[in-house]
Amino acid sequence: MEHQVHKFSTEEIAEWLTQKMASELAISIHQVHPDTPFADYGLNSMAALNITGEMEEWIGTDISATLLWDYPTITSLSEYLSKIEVSFA
Numbered sequence: 001m002e003h004q005v006h007k008f009s010t011e012e013i014a015e016w017l018t019q020k021m022a023s024e025l026a027i028s029i030h031q032v033h034p035d036t037p038f039a040d041y042g043l044n045s046m047a048a049l050n051i052t053g054e055m056e057e058w059i060g061t062d063i064s065a066t067l068l069w070d071y072p073t074i075t076s077l078s079e080y081l082s083k084i085e086v087s088f089a
Contacts, residue, residue: 007082007083007084008059008081008082008084009082010078010079010082011078013077013078013081013082014034014074014075014078016055016058017051017055017074017077017078018032018034018074020051020054020055021038021041021043021051021074024043024047024050024051025041025042025043025047027041032074033074034073034074034075034078035073035074035075036073036074037072037073038068038069038072038073039072043068048065048068048069049065051068052064052065052067052068055081059081059084061084063081067080
């Protein structure tokens with residue numbers, strides 16, 4: 001059985017996160033800055049769980065619920081996630 005491996009780029013992830021943050025917080029994507037900590041946006045735990053859950057579905061792998069606190073900016077989180085390889089059967 002052949003497995004395909006997919007890796008998302010830092011840019012793809014940052015774009016997805018920017019759009020998701022803007023949507024979750026009901027603000028313009030132009031108001032979301034990649035180096036501003038998520039906490040500075042007033043992101044609560046419920047919103048963080050929503051984003052993390054949707055990110056799991058999009059990337060196709062389990063993601064820790066605390067990831068947005070471990071990597072507190074779009075830049076740091078995108079760089080971390082871009083190193084994850086997802087295998088598909």
